[in-house]
Amino acid sequence: MPLRIVLVRHGLSSFNVEHRIQGRDDLSSLTATGQSQACATGAALRDLTCAAAYCSPLRRAAETARLLLAEQGQGLVAEQAEGLLEIDLAPWSGLLRQELRERYPEQEQQWRQAPELLELQRPDGSSYLPLPELMAQAQQFRHFLFDRHAAALADDQAPPQTVLVVAHNAILRCLLLALLELPLSGFRRLRVDNCSISVLNVSKGGVQVESLNGVAHLGEPLPPKASGARLLLVRHGETDWNREGRFQGQIDIPLNANGRSQAEAAGSFLAPVSIDRAYTSCMARPRQTAEAILSSHPGVPLTSSTGLVEIGHGLWEGRLEQEIAAGWPELLADWKRAPHTVQMPEGETLQEVWDRSLTTWARIAASLRADETALVVAHDAVNKTILCGLLGLQPADIWAIKQGNGGVTVIDYPEGPAGRPVVAAMNLTTHLGGVLDRTAAGAL
Numbered sequence: 001m002p003l004r005i006v007l008v009r010h011g012l013s014s015f016n017v018e019h020r021i022q023g024r025d026d027l028s029s030l031t032a033t034g035q036s037q038a039c040a041t042g043a044a045l046r047d048l049t050c051a052a053a054y055c056s057p058l059r060r061a062a063e064t065a066r067l068l069l070a071e072q073g074q075g076l077v078a079e080q081a082e083g084l085l086e087i088d089l090a091p092w093s094g095l096l097r098q099e100l101r102e103r104y105p106e107q108e109q110q111w112r113q114a115p116e117l118l119e120l121q122r123p124d125g126s127s128y129l130p131l132p133e134l135m136a137q138a139q140q141f142r143h144f145l146f147d148r149h150a151a152a153l154a155d156d157q158a159p160p161q162t163v164l165v166v167a168h169n170a171i172l173r174c175l176l177l178a179l180l181e182l183p184l185s186g187f188r189r190l191r192v193d194n195c196s197i198s199v200l201n202v203s204k205g206g207v208q209v210e211s212l213n214g215v216a217h218l219g220e221p222l223p224p225k226a227s228g229a230r231l232l233l234v235r236h237g238e239t240d241w242n243r244e245g246r247f248q249g250q251i252d253i254p255l256n257a258n259g260r261s262q263a264e265a266a267g268s269f270l271a272p273v274s275i276d277r278a279y280t281s282c283m284a285r286p287r288q289t290a291e292a293i294l295s296s297h298p299g300v301p302l303t304s305s306t307g308l309v310e311i312g313h314g315l316w317e318g319r320l321e322q323e324i325a326a327g328w329p330e331l332l333a334d335w336k337r338a339p340h341t342v343q344m345p346e347g348e349t350l351q352e353v354w355d356r357s358l359t360t361w362a363r364i365a366a367s368l369r370a371d372e373t374a375l376v377v378a379h380d381a382v383n384k385t386i387l388c389g390l391l392g393l394q395p396a397d398i399w400a401i402k403q404g405n406g407g408v409t410v411i412d413y414p415e416g417p418a419g420r421p422v423v424a425a426m427n428l429t430t431h432l433g434g435v436l437d438r439t440a441a442g443a444l
Contacts, residue, residue, distance in 0.1 A: 249316065
């Protein structure tokens with residue numbers, strides 16, 4: 001991962017508090033809470049050495065970047081970039097959200113349901129599509145970023161170079177979509193809270209989302225729950241085979257001492273969170289992790305499911321990568337390059353895991369009431385296929401998703417289980433020490 005991109009949304013602004021439309025106009029400023037959030041974010045990022053920082057020129061983002069970098073203490077100054085300006089919603093600028101619903105009900109509904117199709121008018125009477133315009137801007141900024149840091153991207157073996165990007169809700173969501181090469185229809189599937197931290201890793205092999213929308217440094221473990229059911233997806237804690245880099249698959253390896261500590265840390269992290277039900281793979285390592293988390297939630301029923309069992313690696317199970325490279329060199333190369341094409345020797349395909357894991361996930365989501373939160377503890381490949389499916393990615397894209405041992409992911413269903421899911425946070429590992437995921441890489 002020669003280029004690490006850290007995305008931060010600006011702190012709480014005056015328009016955020018007043019529930020006004022901000023857009024591209026520079027009419028709002030950071031509140032005292034927003035200033036505190038920016039300082040807390042800088043403190044959370046002190047362990048990272050940034051090679052560069054970029055921010056939107058709008059006051060709320062520029063001030064967030066200034067306070068953050070002052071608190072981080074590396075003497076870095078953010079370069080203002082027009083490519084990080086927020087979405088242009090000029091006809092709505094300054095309106096209360098209630099006023100927007102009353103004055104432009106059809107447009108407001110379009111913005112909520114399919115924002116990529118929203119059409120507005122400029123003062124000269126010409127029409128424009130705000131979100132496609134913003135997506136084009138995000139793609140241009142992506143090219144700028146990759147060109148500016150081309151030297152780092154040229155060598156996958158070099159130490160990672162970290163860049164900080166401070167901007168706004170809509171542009172950051174578009175930038176995430178652009179980096180993952182996802183269509184604008186995925187805009188509403190992502191959540192980016194004030195002063196949240198997201199981390200992406202870029203290499204010659206592509207882009208990987210390490211974490212998304214972490215807010216624990218601001219005082220609460222998870223983003224506030226919206227209306228609708230919530231699911232907490234957790235990967236099991238570390239095993240000896242994770243540490244050694246062995247392919248585990250469906251061999252029932254238990255947690256090691258560090259894995260038990262990770263499970264306990266996840267339990268402490270989620271202790272303040274209401275949990276109504278819990279589900280786990282029927283294997284030992286996720287069950288042990290679930291039981292540790294539920295120790296702070298007595299009486300919550302735990303249900304096992306074969307649909308959440310890890311991918312069957314077949315003849316690869318129990319082997320180190322170098323052993324697999326000796327016996328199946330071409331298949332291993334395909335697994336790294338095009339995992340969706342691989343039939344594991346006497347094992348499963350990713351499509352088979354995809355089908356059973358997403359079917360199980362959908363069944364769990366459909367069983368929940370709108371006021372309920374469920375815990376789901378599973379495995380690396382299972383979690384990755386679930387997240388790819390929810391984000392609109394394909395089985396070929398599993399390397400775009402990182403799942404650390406004991407990492408916590410949050411999925412909301414504001415439109416009900418049949419509606420569009422929202423990835424409210426992904427692979428949160430701050431409870432294991434720091435912003436970055438430093439858990440064992442494992443063998444998958």
